[in-house]
Amino acid sequence: METQISSLISAREVAFQKPQLYTDIFHNLLPFIYNQNTTLQTLVIDFLKESFVDEKLDKELQLQLADELLQPLSYLISSKSHLELPRAPSPANFVKIIQLTNHIYPIIFKKCLSSPQMQDLESKWDQLQSLRDNLIQKFGTAYPLLPLNPESDASRSTRSNITLVMFITNVLSILSIAPPKDPRAARARKLKNTPEDLSIVSIPSDHKFLNMTRLEVEGRQILDVLFDALNDSRIINSPLFCVITNRLLTLFKKRPGLVSVKLFDFMIAYESMNKEDPLFESNQLKMRLIRRFNDRILKVMIGYCLNKSFVKDTKLLKRFQNKFTYYQGMFEDQRKRGLLKPDSHEIKREEKRAEFKKKKITGNESLEEQLQNNPSESPLFYYNSSPITPDLSYSSLYSLISPNNKLASFNMSELPQNILIDMIAYSLQNTTTRKLVKGLEIISDRFQNVMKFQQNYTISQDQDIQIANVPDSVKREDDKDLQDDYNPDLVYELPLPNYMTFKDQKKQLLKIISQFMELAQLDYKQPILSDVSNDDSLNGVALSSWKENTWLVFLTRLATRGLCDAQHTNEDGTVENLNDLVRDAIFTYFTADIRGRIDVVIDWLNEEWICEVARNRKEDNEVPDTPVYNAWGSKVLDNIIPFMENSDRKIFLRLLSELPSLNEQMVEKIKSICLDPIRYKFGFVSLQFLIMFRPPLKDIAINLFRRLYQETDLDDLKAECLSYLKKYCPGEYT
């Protein structure tokens, strides 16, 4: 490699010392552009720059060789990233590529004008246009650096963007109509050695492939690229603002008809304080300074235009003068206020932001409003939205934050698993579906890019991962045996899980139940995960946060839905249901504290009833039978009634009130309370409650009163029954 480099350096020196050898050396060196070694590539690019841009090469030879640069230059900028071959050039080389293209553009244009019949010239012109468009597309991006997001990228790769602005304005001076030159000044121009003013005006109407009108339209479209950057709703970075405005002023001299109206309109209309800050930019002072710098540049420019009397129209002149005076006042205000204090516009912007944040916290804002008011809710969610990874690590693949963020260098894998799970769950809770999908799309794009360009990766001699087979290098497998066994054509299939017997299933289910029961014993002072009430389908689930009784939701859902088909018929013909294990567990939990856990049993039995009704619903919409609910409801009543005291009246009435369904057998169970000499009043109140508040049970309850009246021998009980019967069956009992 070193020999090659030293040979290239010597060849370059000889080329400039002996011009007669230049063409041969040029043809020998040019293929090194296609070499993947960047040192060799850079040497050749430097050689070309010296020859053409620095004008070390004779003009005749430049004219002869210029079109041979088209293909190599197009090749150098054909890649979007280092993952592809060729790799994206270094920032310094990219600037040289622009300079070279800028230099050969007028040369080839001139060649097309003078020798249109030359073979392949039309295709060379097309190639040049394509190279031009490719470069212009890169304006306003971070190229050749990896993209992060469009807003931040606008202020990256500044040097490349500045050079692109110069290239664009030079192209524009060719793709526009040059004003007629004063023939009297021709001699002076010649004496001054003024460069020839090339323009589409020189294109003859019968030219084989150059069309003046079409090129003029292209020129106007290219001009819009610059004005779009200046008129963007976001504030443009000062270095770029300076160069664009300066270059437009220069273009104004050469092509007043092309830019004067747009440029003057822009100068009058530009208001830095109406421009928004770029997303993700939190340094207020920096943004304040950028506004100040841009305003000052415009002030100097307006002053320059006034001094040079560029503005002839009196109305426009007045507006220019007003704007100049306005800037003077503005800078005076800034001086008095001090730069660290925000101005009134900035305060208003801050208030708007604060109001939005408040709305967001209180949730009084629709999704549309959020999107409108908060740019971070726009499709641009992430600072690092690049579809290309800078390297082949997992962190690069998944990172969506700024590379300068300290979190980017934090090793998450060091955190305990339970904390990681909580963090992930919390993040998922607090994100919108749109945002989550966008993030996953970016990661998917990155992964696809890595896979797409995997053939570019090889392992270098020093084992640094540069170009490597992606799956191996991503996984960083060091085991040589594993690498030997690796067969990319083999499709790996997961082995089938072992069959579980019903006994095994029961065993596993009991383990699961016991884990939930452990959770039930925990003391929750506050929700572990906050409840987020977004208009978001992610939150349209039964559990949006982990609360005290969340375990019960899991278990009841498991019993009523998850395991509803898990049946097993034993050898003796009996049927066992796995979900009965869950019901038993809930029931046992309830019986341990029937007074304190009445909520549990109500929630569970409601869930049982609604699932059974939904599952067994008939076509005529009649409420179907609910045997499972009835069985467990009866069991609950059987177990609760013997322990109910007079003081438990409220609890029992609540149970009767909130159970979704009561049948005759269930109501019959209250009879035992009515027959109890100590608790009989409590029993009667319960029946009265059913008569009054559950009308479908009214007849059942009255019948029970009747039977009690007829069957009992106790006078007190009889009298009590009679009083209720007189009240609810006045015609029958008097």
Next chain:
Amino acid sequence: MSELLSFCTVCASNQNRSMEAHKLLKDAGYKVRSYGTGSAVRLPGPSIDKPNVFQFGTPYSTMREQLMKQDVRLHQANGVLKMIDRNEKIKEAPQRWPYIGQEPQTTEGLDFDIVFTCEERCFDAVVEDFMNRSYNDTSSQINRKLIHVINVEIRDDYDNALIGGQGILDLAQQLEKKMEEANEFNQKPDQKDSTSIQKNYDLFEDSIPDILAAWQKDHPNLPLLYSVCYN
């Protein structure tokens, strides 16, 4: 001597603020020049309406001789003689900014990277001059050197010149440090760096707004202006 960045300091008379900054930058090992953008060098005279006016290019020694003929006590008390002593050790005479169209006072070109102006009207004059150069240049200009013009507003008295000069030195050091990083990065065009280039490296020009904002935060009484010009 640092070779990475070369500086130029500019004030109205190339006497006090630009010369103090010139001295500090030179002592720190930087390549530096200084100019004045005014029409002449104005120094305090016997009364406020009778300043001492010299043409740019008048040697500092000649100025001292003339001032000594006036009131030595006054010029010692107002610090002018002290200032001239300092300036004499740096260069022979104050120089006018080489405006386009005017006869240059030196053969030196505008080959510096950073221009520090010390007053807003000096900044405007320098930026307008570069604008004028660009306007009158009919070449493609794509190979032109970028020059960053930064104004550090300093009041024109001896004490403030010291404070402002120190601020300019701080800023120059920060810019130099960033340039060092950028150069280190650019001088390794090998295979390995081709990957690191793609990492989100802050190039020199990309970092300037951040450097200026950080500096401004530390120097709230020295308001900044900034522009990119090319020569």
